[in-house]
Amino acid sequence: MFVILRRKLLKSWLMVLGWGLGLGGLGYLLLDIYGSIFQRSVDLQSFIDAFPEEFLAFFGDTNSFLTMEGFLGLEFFSYMPVILGILVVSSASSLISKQEENGSLELIAAQPISRSEIFWGKVFALIISVFLILLMTWAGMFLAASRAENLDLSALELINPFISLFAILLVFLGFALFLAMILQSGGSAGLLAGFLLIASYFITSLTRLDEDLAPFNRFSPMKYYQGGDAIKALDVEYLLILLGISVVFFVLAWLFFAKRDFRFGGSGGIRLNLFKKAK
Amino acid sequence: MKDAVIEITNLHKYYSKVHALRGLNLLVHLGEVFGFLGPNGAGKTTTIRCMLDLIRPNQGAIKIFGIDPQESPQAVKAMIGYLPGDLNLEGDFTPRSFINHIRRLRKDNRPWVDLLTIAKRIELDLDTKIKNLSQGNKQKVGFLQSFVGDVPLLVFDEPTLGLDPLTKQEVLNIIREAADQGKTVFFSSHILSEVQKIADRVGIIRKGKLVEIAQTVDLINRAITQATIQFAESVQEESFDHLPNVSVLRVNQNYHAYTLEVTGEMDGLIKTLAKYPVRDVAIHRPSLEEVFLKYYKDESTEG
Numbered sequence: 214m215f216v217i218l219r220r221k222l223l224k225s226w227l228m229v230l231g232w233g234l235g236l237g238g239l240g241y242l243l244l245d246i247y248g249s250i251f252q253r254s255v256d257l258q259s260f261i262d263a264f265p266e267e268f269l270a271f272f273g274d275t276n277s278f279l280t281m282e283g284f285l286g287l288e289f290f291s292y293m294p295v296i297l298g299i300l301v302v303s304s305a306s307s308l309i310s311k312q313e314e315n316g317s318l319e320l321i322a323a324q325p326i327s328r329s330e331i332f333w334g335k336v337f338a339l340i341i342s343v344f345l346i347l348l349m350t351w352a353g354m355f356l357a358a359s360r361a362e363n364l365d366l367s368a369l370e371l372i373n374p375f376i377s378l379f380a381i382l383l384v385f386l387g388f389a390l391f392l393a394m395i396l397q398s399g400g401s402a403g404l405l406a407g408f409l410l411i412a413s414y415f416i417t418s419l420t421r422l423d424e425d426l427a428p429f430n431r432f433s434p435m436k437y438y439q440g441g442d443a444i445k446a447l448d449v450e451y452l453l454i455l456l457g458i459s460v461v462f463f464v465l466a467w468l469f470f471a472k473r474d475f476r477f478g479g480s481g482g483i484r485l486n487l488f489k490k491a492k
Numbered sequence: 493m494k495d496a497v498i499e500i501t502n503l504h505k506y507y508s509k510v511h512a513l514r515g516l517n518l519l520v521h522l523g524e525v526f527g528f529l530g531p532n533g534a535g536k537t538t539t540i541r542c543m544l545d546l547i548r549p550n551q552g553a554i555k556i557f558g559i560d561p562q563e564s565p566q567a568v569k570a571m572i573g574y575l576p577g578d579l580n581l582e583g584d585f586t587p588r589s590f591i592n593h594i595r596r597l598r599k600d601n602r603p604w605v606d607l608l609t610i611a612k613r614i615e616l617d618l619d620t621k622i623k624n625l626s627q628g629n630k631q632k633v634g635f636l637q638s639f640v641g642d643v644p645l646l647v648f649d650e651p652t653l654g655l656d657p658l659t660k661q662e663v664l665n666i667i668r669e670a671a672d673q674g675k676t677v678f679f680s681s682h683i684l685s686e687v688q689k690i691a692d693r694v695g696i697i698r699k700g701k702l703v704e705i706a707q708t709v710d711l712i713n714r715a716i717t718q719a720t721i722q723f724a725e726s727v728q729e730e731s732f733d734h735l736p737n738v739s740v741l742r743v744n745q746n747y748h749a750y751t752l753e754v755t756g757e758m759d760g761l762i763k764t765l766a767k768y769p770v771r772d773v774a775i776h777r778p779s780l781e782e783v784f785l786k787y788y789k790d791e792s793t794e795g
Contacts, residue, residue, distance in 0.1 A: 216596045224584070316580035320634070323544050324597040325570035461564065474547035 217326070217334025218341075225342045232300065232346045236293075243288055244357035247281065254279045281366055281490025282374075285354075286441020290374050294381045294438055295414050298310065301343060301382045302406045305389035308335050310399030313476050328471045336390065336463065343382055352374050361392050366444070373443040380455035381438040385410050387462030394469035397476070434458060495522040496555070497645055498543065503552035505538050505700075512538045513549065514700040520678055520693075523669045527691030527708070528680040535700040536680040537577055540649055544569060556645065573638035577649030577680070578633060583623025587616060587633045591640060598641040610636055613662050627654040635663060639670075646670060648679035652686060660706040670755050672718070688712070691788070716753050718776040719761065723748040724769035735760045 250257060259281060309332065312318035322331065351372060358366045389406035396402045417435035420426040430436050437451040498520035505513040513535045514777050520526045530536050543554055545565035554561055561568040563723045581590060591607060594600075597741055611618055616632040617625075625633070631654045638646055651667065652660040668690045681687050687694060687708070696704040704711065720740070726748050732738050738761050742751040748771075754761055758775075765773075 216593070285545045306538070316576070317582050319546065319576045319578065320581070320594075320637070321597070323569060323572070323574040323576070324594060325566045326597055327566055349630055438759065475541075477541075477546070 214304070214330040214334040214337075217321075217331055218338045221338030223334050225338065225340065229342045229345045229349075231298075236297075236346065236350040240350050240354035241357040242462075243285065244354050244361065244364065244366075247284055248361055251279065251453070252286065275287050279492070281364070282441040282444035284441070285374065285444065290378060290440035290443075293378055294385075294435065295410065297343070297382055297411045298385050298414075299407060301339075301386045301391040302410055303403050304339055305386045306406060307399040307405035308339055308390060308393070309470065310402065310476070311354075312392045314398060316477050319477050321428040322363075322475055328405060329467065331449065332467050332470050336467075339386065343386065344379065347375050347379055349376030370444050373447040374439065374441055376447060377439040377443045377452060380452055380459070381434060382453045383459035384434045384462070387466065390464040391462045391469070394466045394473070496520070497522050497557060498526075498678060499553075499555040499558075500539070500543075501553045503539070503542060503549050503554065505535075505542060505547065505549045510658045512700050513542070513552075516552070516697070516700060516702055518695060518702055518705070521673050522676055522706065523671060525677040525690050525691040526679070527665065527694045528678065528697065529682075529684065529694060530680070530697035531682075531689060534697045536697060537649055538678065538700075539697070540647055540678075541575075543647065544572065544574060547694045557602060570641070571643050571645050573653055575634045575638045575648045577653065579634040579653075581622045581630055581633060583621060585622050586619050587611070587625075587636070588618040588623065590622060590633060590794075591618075591637055594640045600641045602642070606642070607636060607639060610639055610666060613666065614659050614692040623662055628656060628659065631655055631753075632659065644675055646675055646677045646679075648677070650681055652681070652683060660686070707724060712777060715792035716755050717758070718751060719754055719758070720751045720774040720776075721765060721770060722772040723750075724771045727768050732764065736765060 251470050309318070312321075318331075321326070355368055355371055358364050358371060385406060388400055388409070391403035392406050393399045396405070413433040413435045416433045417438075418424060420430040420433075420436075434455065437454045439448055439451060498517055498518060500516055502517040503513050503516040504511070516539060518537065518539075529540070538547065542549050543556060543561060545561040545568065548562060557571055559568050564721045581771050585593065591604075611632075614632045614635065616629065616636060620629075622630060622633060631652075635648075635651060638648065644666070648667070652663055655663060664686055667677055667679070667726045671690075671692075677690075679687075680689075691708050694704075694706060694708045695702050726745070727750070729740055729743060729750075732740060732750075732752065737757065739753050740750060741753050743749070752761070
């Protein structure tokens with residue numbers, strides 16, 4: 214498994230570095246400007262109040278915008294699941310299926326390693342990559358927080374929203390991986406998982422405006438993502454729900470991969486006939 | 493069977509509604525070079541992938557060195573060096589780093605000596621990125637990696653695909669030498685002259701079923717041979733009527749020349765010819781290609 218994991222990590226280091234440095238820089242910048250935003254809190258509050266209530270509700274609790282958790286929640290953690298989610302969904306859906314479809318996995322799978330080694334080697338490499346991106350982002354924010362004079366934010370408090378973010382990303386990683394195992398191509402898996410990621414985001418956001426959506430929201434993974442609120446306290450129950458869902462998807466994906474035929478050239482799998490004309 | 497390396501019994505494989513393998517039976521013995529022939533879509537690659545547990549048959553049994561690939565895939569794959577027909581290598585490797593990757597996967601810590609010898613013989617540059625190599629050179633990388641681990645069974649799916657004639661010859665020599673050193677070789681090919689050159693036995697697969705399996709030489713001998721005989725004087729056409737396996741194809745009365753088709757043994761014909769003054773005899777033995785085409789001509793007649 215370690216040969217596969219090592220290989221995948223070596224292939225991904227540039228992507229990890231790019232995303233990690235980019236988001237770390239963004240995090241640093243956000244906390245760096247928080248001080249000046251805090252000083253103009255009165256002006257900003259009247260500016261925020263000028264927006265329609267519905268618009269503000271979409272982004273969460275904007276009354277707390279001028280607090281650290283509200284600011285980071287709105288400016289960073291509210292949309293990060295979508296940004297990083299798209300990265301994770303596209304990476305997970307092509308993690309194994311891309312090599313299967315282009316045939317390069319055939320030679321590797323013919324070596325004396327188990328399917329589980331191939332699967333978990335690649336999956337752990339992707340999880341580690343996501344973890345490293347988040348770690349670098351956290352490091353950027355923490356660096357800015359430790360340099361700021363009037364910022365009372367510990368490393369542990371700052372790590373909480375990242376734990377929640379990591380958990381929601383694992384859910385979509387597992388889900389995209391599972392779809393890639395059962396659908397005919399990684400492309401259709403990525404498309405469907407990406408659609409459900411965006412749908413989940415909108416359902417949870419719109420539920421703040423329309424309570425009638427609450428029954429649907431229960432099934433939306435985004436409901437259990439805390440974002441900036443986790444700075445105050447991490448909801449362990451929500452965290453465990455997210456981790457539990459992701460474990461279910463990982464295990465299902467693994468079982469399908471272990472049992473099914475390799476799809477060299479895209480053969481096999483469940484066909485998505487949504488866009489095909491009936492004969 | 494004691495010296496059986498590959499034993500396939502009643503193998504069936506469906507891809508959705510396509511019945512790719514229809515009760516395939518096959519036995520490959522220790523130390524032989526076995527040529528697996530068939531046109532595209534006949535089931536050659538499917539058979540090989542089932543042997544490696546890359547895909548699973550719907551029915552039937554496979555044993556490689558007595559082990560079921562579905563029960564112990566790693567044990568089976570540890571004994572097989574494999575070159576896929578649809579070879580696709582990751583471009584960011586160099587041949588050297590790719591071979592090292594395969595060696596790590598196989599936990600093979602032995603020195604490179606044998607592999608370097610093969611690389612030299614097939615003129616493979618080990619240090620150029622694979623993405624910058626030609627198709628033929630990529631094929632060389634694929635061929636070379638199949639020797640990692642000094643495995644007892646080599647499985648090649650179209651081993652000479654995209655190679656230049658000189659390298660093709662060298663690859664065939666290496667395969668033959670591997671068999672001489674006791675390795676078993678199972679390979680599929682479209683290039684029948686190559687199969688004829690190195691295969692001890694040949695199996696012909698058609699629509700997922702093995703339609704013929706025989707020693708390469710026997711298969712050719714068993715087929716129809718054309719003999720052109722020129723006599724010193726006129727000979728009656730009826731002189732050959734009593735020979736059951738001989739039929740007259742053409743007669744050139746001006747030159748007293750007969751073109752005959754002989755199926756199987758030539759003994760009866762030779763004894764008959766001894767009664768007449770023969771000026772010249774030319775015998776044309778069919779190539780494996782002609783034998784192979786005969787099977788497929790039969791198929792199109794049936795179909």
